[in-house]
Amino acid sequence: MGNIIWLCSYPKSGNTWLRLFLCELLYPHNSNQPFYLDPIPTATTRSLLDHYADVELSDLTDHEVRELRPLLYEELSSKAGETVFLKLHDACSRTPTGKPLISQNATKGMVYIVRNPLDIVASYAFHLNKTIDEAIAKMNEQESIASAKDKLNPQIPYLLGSWSYHVQSWLENDYAIPVFVLKYEDLFAEPVNWFSKVLNFAHLQCTEDEIIRAIEATDFQKLKEEEDQNPFPEKHINAPRFFRKGQVQNWREELSSQQVNRIISDHGKMMKKLGYL
Amino acid sequence: MAEETKRFYYYANGVYLDSCMKFPELTPAYPSSEKTVVKIEFGQTPEKLENLKAKGVRFQAAPNEFLLPIDDVATFWVKNGDHIIIQPEPRVNESEIxxxxxxxxxxxxxHQRRQFPLHASAIMYNGKAILFSGDSGVGKSTLAGLFHKKGYQVITDDISIIDKEKNTGQLLIEPGYIQLKLWEDTMNSLHIGKKEGVLLRPGLKKYGYPISSIPKKPLEIQAIYALSVYPGKEILVRPLEGWEKFRHIKKRTFRQKLVDPMGYTEPHYRLLEDICQSLPAFQLQRPFEEGYTTFVEFVENHFQTNQ
Structure with missing residues (x-):
């Protein structure tokens, strides 16, 4: 077993909230530093992977990078020597020669955060600065690749897939790694309870007071106000801002009935499985 | 593969190279007696270094030795600061090596030559060097390319080799390679046709774009700019001092993890301290949305007013 606990999700599902909470709780830092996320980087950050690859990833082909990634995470896990968290947006996949993207040697476990796609859509459209219809189409692209292959982005390209594919790929994966499924809606309704469960899953001990303090420090309204003063570092290039509403069931006000029907037609099967229908 | 008997001579990064392989990316130069000559040869490389001190996903490091196998390309064995042995894989293209x-x-x-390799591109301004350091993907080569298009001489586009002059102790940057490594989208934005560059590796949309000349001698360094992109609206620049400056330069050291196992901890950190004490550094943040034209003008204005 390795040291990495993956915080995995489809975009706009609450991953950043979980990361901010964990950073606030577990990693002491200067309270004046806005959006402290340094201890939990994204697993596809080029500079992070360059450090473990011993060559520049930009000198490798996409095929070579995909083949190399599992080894880089094993190296990161072994050098860390203790539990580390990494954010992941990849769908579950294998390398060109069939190795799992994340191996048991690298992995302690995975927290998979899932959110009602009806609520994701408006947030995702805002994030990409696209229309809701375009976001619905994007969420149904089976071969969706995030980041570009033909230019040098700070994030390497990775397979995102459709929303249904993403969820299914991790919840039914054959990697034999422990997966803790965290629903955004549960976290929203009972943050102390569900953040505590995440900490238990990671075998980390914290008092309820500490958890409450971290929840208060990463309250959505506070983050929004903070973003009015300081730009959020992971904001999409085209988006006006990162933190939007963060609500549950907001789709009832934001989507037309045709749009709702289209999402249900695309993802109904998985939504039923998760209790969203 | 090149004929083993034929030799090629170059000067780059402060050393003369006596090579078994042709390097169109390097400035041809015959060795002078003052500088060390690094011999580059094809040969057998070991599977494992004898006094192994550290290993990673690919590399192995031991005192004064570095071994790096690259699948389907070659294994590189760098020894004692004056010898590099290359064991190519069958049928590999020399450009990939x-x-x-x-x-x-x-x-x-x-590192073996006690120089300081910094992840930075560099251009010449008024006879001095301006360095742009930062993570991969932040725009170091693009900036070098843009300044090249504006008529500035490029010193290096990826790794800046900083050296200490023996007699004066002054920190200098050594001239690098006569090539910019540019991605296809950058070539397009710089209005450079694909035919003007050479595809570096099959399957990679990255080109080697030859530049006619680089400075012939080491140059004094005017400033280091720590480059990053951020989601704000304004271009930001501010001096880096103290711990922040030290942390940035340490983090951008090329393969810093080789320093300890190869046995250079003390001289390396002395040089790092010298750099932090002697060279001005600025944090330079480019907004995501900002086009490069305005940015280059801003940067140019900044280093002109901070001479």
């Missing part, structure tokens, strides 16, 4: 040689093998060589 050169990609990894010029970055990883030459970077390890710099």
């Amino acid at each position: 050169r990609v990894f040689f010029l970055a990883s093998a030459m970077g390890a060589l710099a």
Whole structure:
């Protein structure tokens, strides 16, 4: 077993909230530093992977990078020597020669955060600065690749897939790694309870007071106000801002009935499985 | 593969190279007696280094030794700061060997020669060097390319080799390679046709774009700009001092993890301290949305007013 606990999700599902909470709780830092996320980087950050690859990833082909990634995470896990968290947006996949993207040697476990796609859509459209219809189409692209292959982005390209594919790929994966499924809606309704469960899953001990303090420090309204003063570092290039509403069931006000029907037609099967229908 | 008997001579990163392989990316030069000559040869490389002190996903490091196998390309064995042995894989294209040689093998060589390899591009302004350091993907080569288009001389586009002049103790940057490594989208934005560059590796949309000349001698350094992109609206620049400056330069050291196992901890940190004490550094943040034209003008204005 390795040291990495993956915080995995489809975009706009609450991953950043979980990361901010964990950073606030577990990693002491200067309270004046806005959006402290340094201890939990994204697993596809080029500079992070360059450090473990011993060559520049930009000198490798996409095929070579995909083949190399599992080894880089094993190296990161072994050098860390203790539990580390990494954010992941990849769908579950294998390398060109069939190795799992994340191996048991690298992995302690995975927290998979899932959110009602009806609520994701408006947030995702805002994030990409696209229309809701375009976001619905994007969420149904089976071969969706995030980041570009033909230019040098700070994030390497990775397979995102459709929303249904993403969820299914991790919840039914054959990697034999422990997966803790965290629903955004549960976290929203009972943050102390569900953040505590995440900490238990990671075998980390914290008092309820500490958890409450971290929840208060990463309250959505506070983050929004903070973003009015300081730009959020992971904001999409085209988006006006990162933190939007963060609500549950907001789709009832934001989507037309045709749009709702289209999402249900695309993802109904998985939504039923998760209790969203 | 090149004929083993034929030799090629170059000067780059403060050393003369006596090579078994042709390097179109390097400035041809015959060795002078003052500088060390690094011998580059094809040969057998070990599977494992004898006094192994550290290993990673690919590399192995031991005192004064570095070994790096690259699948389907070659293994590079860098020894004692004056010898590089290359064991090519069958049927490999020499251009692919050169990609990894010029970055990883030459970077390890710099450490062995007690130089300071910084992840930075550099251009010449008024006879001095301006360095742009930062993570991969932040725009170091693009900036070098843009300044090249504006008529500035490029000193290096990826790794800046900083050296201490023996007699005066002054910190200098050594001239690098006569090539910019540019992605296809950058070539397009710089209005450089694909035919003007050479595809570096099959399957990679990255080109080697030859530049006519680089400075012939080491240059004094005016400033280091720590480059990053951020989601704000304004271009931001501010001096880096103290711990922040030290942390940035340490983090951007090329393959810093080789320093301890190859046995150079003390001289390396002395040089790092010298750099932090002697060279001005600025944090330079480019907004995501900001076009490069305005940015280049801003930067140019900044280094002109901070001479």
